[in-house]
Amino acid sequence: MDTYARFPLELVRGRGVWLWDQAGRRYLDGMAGIAVCTLGHSDRVLRRQLNRQLGRLQHVSNLYGIPEQEELARAICARSCADRVFFCNSGAEANEAAIKLARKHGHMVRGIAEPLILTAHASFHGRTLAAVSATGQPKYHQGFEPMVQGFRHFPYNDTSAFEALLAAAEADGPRVAAVLLEPLQGEGGVNPGDPAFFQRVRQLCDAHNILLIFDEVQIGVGRSGRWWGYEQLGVEPDAFTMAKGLGGGIPIGALAVKAAVDHFRPGDHASTFGGNPFACRAGLTVLAEIERRNLLSQVRDRGALLEDLLHGLIDRHPNLLVESRGWGLLQGLVLREGGPSAPDVVKAAMDLGLLLVSAGPNVVRVVPPLVIKPKQLRKLVERLELALQSLA
Ligand SMILES: *Cc1c(COP(=O)(O)O)cnc(C)c1O
Numbered sequence: 529m530d531t532y533a534r535f536p537l538e539l540v541r542g543r544g545v546w547l548w549d550q551a552g553r554r555y556l557d558g559m560a561g562i563a564v565c566t567l568g569h570s571d572r573v574l575r576r577q578l579n580r581q582l583g584r585l586q587h588v589s590n591l592y593g594i595p596e597q598e599e600l601a602r603a604i605c606a607r608s609c610a611d612r613v614f615f616c617n618s619g620a621e622a623n624e625a626a627i628k629l630a631r632k633h634g635h636m637v638r639g640i641a642e643p644l645i646l647t648a649h650a651s652f653h654g655r656t657l658a659a660v661s662a663t664g665q666p667k668y669h670q671g672f673e674p675m676v677q678g679f680r681h682f683p684y685n686d687t688s689a690f691e692a693l694l695a696a697a698e699a700d701g702p703r704v705a706a707v708l709l710e711p712l713q714g715e716g717g718v719n720p721g722d723p724a725f726f727q728r729v730r731q732l733c734d735a736h737n738i739l740l741i742f743d744e745v746q747i748g749v750g751r752s753g754r755w756w757g758y759e760q761l762g763v764e765p766d767a768f769t770m771a772k773g774l775g776g777g778i779p780i781g782a783l784a785v786k787a788a789v790d791h792f793r794p795g796d797h798a799s800t801f802g803g804n805p806f807a808c809r810a811g812l813t814v815l816a817e818i819e820r821r822n823l824l825s826q827v828r829d830r831g832a833l834l835e836d837l838l839h840g841l842i843d844r845h846p847n848l849l850v851e852s853r854g855w856g857l858l859q860g861l862v863l864r865e866g867g868p869s870a871p872d873v874v875k876a877a878m879d880l881g882l883l884l885v886s887a888g889p890n891v892v893r894v895v896p897p898l899v900i901k902p903k904q905l906r907k908l909v910e911r912l913e914l915a916l917q918s919l920a
Pocket residue numbers: 617618619620621623652653654655710714715743744745746771772
């Protein structure tokens with residue numbers, strides 16, 4: 529169906545940070561399938577592990593024990609504040625699970641008949657009906673009303689607006705089950721969370737026994753240079769979701785929770801495909817390779833290099849560019865109003881052999897595979913500069 533405004537480009541092969549189209553033209557991948565292809569394309573180790581898993585077992589059912597799933601759950605918990613994990617297949621599904629958990633917390637723990645979940649303006653939580661209702665961007669709601677009820681939105685990083693909304697919602701007694709936030713808003717324009725704001729939200733959630741849930745679907749699994757975005761903020765969530773980077777290109781999502789808020793009981797939630805041996809093998813391999821190749825510290829170094837290179841670009845083109853912002857290898861380049869738009873820049877870069885993705889009308893998102901090398905980052909920013917020059 530015609531759900532995507534697609535570019536006239538078909539990619540048929542990939543290796544590392546490079547992609548090729550049908551005519552054999554080569555593209556430098558600066559967007560990694562939108563923050564998905566953690567290890568780049570056709571990674572040797574991922575290929576070997578998945579081939580082996582294909583020769584052993586792909587799918588059984590969650591009616592049976594799945595050793596690969598248990599191992600991946602342990603691996604996630606060992607690297608985070610979580611104690612238990614539910615597996616699904618995408619970011620939206622992971623957030624659906626989080627929303628159900630939040631509502632159960634509201635009913636069971638706080639005794640709320642109609643619990644509310646507070647989320648931010650400019651957030652992005654996915655396209656299923658509840659996840660899109662949680663999403664604080666009216667353009668994604670249009671044409672699909674009525675939205676799922678029980679969500680209230682407030683400006684991101686705005687402590688007093690959050691305090692006011694919470695106070696109003698709780699004026700006649702318990703009403704709020706959870707606060708759902710991205711540690712860094714990806715889709716909404718690459719807006720990093722403010723530690724002071726997040727610490728205040730954590731404090732208020734603790735005081736009211738409200739769940740604090742983080743959507744780590746884009747920034748989690750190493751993209752920030754730490755395993756999880758929340759490590760940049762000095763607060764731990766009660767639960768968090770992940771998906772994009774976890775499978776390195778194989779669909780997998782997860783909700784990870786602390787033991788104290790593990791409210792799901794048999795029958796509460798389920799997924800046919802969720803956590804099957806094949807997808808979990810992909811997740812296990814990605815986590816192991818991030819460690820074996822020391823990618824977390826590499827991402828911090830290369831993120832700093834990318835920031836430097838983008839700052840150079842901004843200095844040379846102050847008439848087109850405002851600033852860059854982000855964490856690690858998720859950086860947003862903010863364009864000046866009145867000049868070329870982010871989609872214009874993405875299109876011009878594609879014509880010059882560089883793939884990027886916009887985050888709203890005026891932010892170009894640079895989200896390369898985590899394995900990108902310094903030389904390739906320099907080439908990426910060179911091509912980006914040529915694209916800007918072609919539009920100036
Ligand atoms: C991409 C994204 C989602 C949705 O993930 P899907 O796998 O497309 O359902 C949810 N939250 C955030 C923060 C995302 O970036």
